[in-house]
Amino acid sequence: MSTALTGAPPADAPHRVTDSDPLLHPDPAAAAEHAAVESLLRCWARETGAAPGADGLLRIPVLGGAARLAAPVRYWSACGWHRFDPATLEGEATPVDAVTLAALVAGAAATRPDSGQIADLAARVADSVVRTADVLAHRRRVAEAVDWPFLQAEQALLLGHPLHPTPKSRDGLGPAQSAAYSPELHGAFRLHWYAVDRDLLAADSATGRPAEELTAELLGDERLLPPGTAALPLHPWQARELALRPEVAGLLADGLLHDLGAHGGLWHPTSSVRTVCRPGAPWMLKLSLGLRITNSRRENLRKELHRGVEVHRLLESGLGAEWRAAHPGFDIVRDPAWIGVDLPALGDPNGLDTVLRSQPFGPAERVLCVAGLVAERPLGPGGTLPSRLGDVLRGLAACSGRPVQAVAAEWFLRYLDTVVLPVLWLDGRAGIALEAHQQNSLVLLDEDGWPAGGRYRDNQGYYYRASHAGKLAARLPGIGTHSDTFVDDGVVDQRFAYYLGINHVLGLIGAMGSQGLAEEDVLLAALRRFLAGERAAATGSGLPRLLLDEPVLRCKANLLTRLNGMDELVGPVATQSVYVGIRNPVASR
Template identity: 30%
Template sequence: MHLPPSPAEEAVAAELADVRPSLGPSYAAALDGARAAVLTRLWRALAFEPLPWVVGREPTSDGLALLLAGGARLEGPQPDPYATEPYVSELLLDGRPHRRAARLVTALGLPHGEQFAAELDGCTASLALSRAGRPTGEDRAPQATWEWEQRVVDGHPYHPNCRSRPGFSVAEQLAYAPEHRPVVELGLVAVRAEECLVTGDWPQELRDAGRVLVPVHPWQAAHVLKQERVRPGAAGFAAHPLMALRTLAPVDGGAHVKTALSARLTSSVRDISVYSIETAAAVSAFAQDLSERLDGRLHITRTLGATTAYSPDLAAVLREPPEVYANAAAGERVLPVAALASFGPARGAAWRAEFARLALSVCLRVLELGVALEAHGQNLLVVLSADGAPLRLVYRDLADIRISPVRLARHGLPVPPLSGRLVTDDVSVLRRKLFGSLLTGALGATVGSAGAFAEALAEVAALPATSDTGALLTGPLPTKALTLMRLSPGVPGDQWAELPNPLVGG
């Protein structure tokens, strides 16, 4: 059934008619698919997250019914916790069909639901815009890693806010979002050295007469900082946006630049905390030492330098590009795991099983040593041979790992001079960090369904045993309760749900 556009969808169409009318027809054609994609993600959340207003769940002849506080009943198809292709076109609330995620949330009348519904409406329109500009089959195949990153059109594989970009106009999405393949000109803000915190080696070309030059994203310059403070970037600061949007690869090569972007993308504001800058050099040095224990199977990109003007709105990190860990002469290349959906060999069951063995054996070993990586599809990359076989892993962005001093000491590893949120010996926190990113995130999204996930994990029991393997083999798997978190603005930190484990049948 054809649906008239929602307010957000209509607004995007109107802006598109002004700034890129050639995309108008493909945007309109993408709307139905975008609606189903967002509704599918929402149904996963409703079916599995511990939402306080869902008081019961019961099977039906063809799916699942949710019993809601107040007596309402919401029905949908059998939920697949690992599906990435849209399979929900409508849900029934007391028998009435709902085909838009935003209108369903509004009809449910949830606490804090009004803001969430607006985000879902904007996300649906933004997702359709992203799909409208996707490459056609006639385009040249990606070569560089940044080109593969830009093939990730749909954003987060499971978050209902997968393409939520409040505060971005259509023109800004076209100018800055990676899936539209722009080149972005970064600016610079000069800050007196005594007013800056610098860790690591900040390059001389980003210093000027006693001042530190901080790279600034143009969206940040326009909406958060005073434009007059921002000077044009130095040579080399035309850059390709990566999957994270606020992290970019300079056109002329060299270090990737992670910029502060004080906008809510998916569910988090993407500024850079002073704590992240304070700890950047120590964490990077520690991670390099750790990687030497892993027989060359895991490389961790180095943080080269980091700086902040003691403000989360004005900070930047320079990071080693992952391509340095691939032997280009031998035909090797590096792909982020989130881009594997566009890589033909990764659709085969044997390839998926081989990759799952590699990822799990390495990441479980790192966890045993004392570090839980946030190994989701954006942070985790795989080095491929010339014929496409997975060889080893690359991990980037150390800002949200977890480090266990007790585990490090158990293995005779030095404990880095750190305190704060990165440091914990809580086993549940460590396992949630890794399992919730690697298993119910990266690997689940790579295979794309519960059945394929079970097949890919079939040989996990044969992996070398660690103190964490038993939890992986015997219980449900953790995942962030992303919708619960969006509907709980007063609750700090992550909240969690449990998903059926294909290794134990539920």
């Protein structure tokens, strides 16, 4: 086995693997059930430091120590992407289902959650399992619905975040709504439109054109707009929910908002569910959506809208040209405009604000969400558990006549230079750290499949270092005034190490290892050479030394965050989530 991230099992611990992979069970419900069990076990191992014993079993004391759960380890990952066979209570033969497992591990958690928190977790695990089963059933009988590589990758997260206890929980979506609004189910829908009286209109644009001109073009027929109004696109689920809010109902009754209904062609949800795209359209739209997806309700905060436009203006002030000169293959997918309603009585978020995000990708461009690239595709039954990354690496190996693991190591090194190094440059040279987890990060592949460029997307995930406040203000006077983006350097260091270091890079290594594409020890050695090299040092970022030197890293604990009932988009950055210390496999020799 590989060395554990949170604690190493004995060197002679057996590698216990059943004959068939439970994720490839012919019954989609059984496969979904097991996926949820594995996610919970991975969370437990990461957040408590638990490791398997000499017999290859991960044991969890439950019911106050009166019983123990035991899960045979299929694969123990240095980077946390463990695989397990079904878990049982010791002495019992029947596997424990995901909801029971959730309740047992919640009761055993150090936070001592109350019964309401345990019930909430169990309910969300049940919801996630049902939705995952629906996804697997659909994808096992329906082929890819589009030819656009970008959208295919956005629709590829069939199991969701591998280290989240409720990766597919979407509180409030009925079956028909789920079919229309879920990327994994090839969902598509028409936008719902409001017309906003210009006295209430709130908007900003750094595109050279007013935001209301851009949305009017997307609406397609300005005759639909009453005089003195602007077009506001909404998610159809959000529009129905908004009409039930007294403040919005009052605006509709008074004629300050006009419900225009659904118009236009079909838009497709991306991996975030609420951001939608349409082939050939110049914009993607990041819509407000009051659903609780994983841990948070997904309505746009006003500071995030300001942040997206501000970052675009900052890059256009000259920073972007400097960055492209050093790393011409990397950029940020810009959020240069937004439109909404300005009414303090609605609060913030008000549920009526929409972001216009640039859509720069051509129909044949191989630009892929990293989370979708590495996501497991349990589309069996069969003998292997493929991913898009596995397809790419095996294709490269076949063309070159080289072993897959040798190709994987070279691909990983190219990826570090192409996608990771530019993010370090922006941190070190400009004092801007990106929340570059795998879902926020895109990789551009050349025609053969090698990394050729990268993109970052997300108007939430920017951290301006407090130590760089003067330099950033010189580039863009007034920066941070409305976006609330300056953060103490110590907090930035912790978050940057988690999002880019643990979630993104170590997650990539873990995925490649657990899928049999590479040895994690080999990739970790390659990562150390990259971090210790001249190019990483020249960026000026402190992250390379932190990853090389710190024996313990602070890591977001999704299970404990869920058990504490925390919404990760609410409150100060430093206290939005629970963080725990984990052993650093990069610093381990």
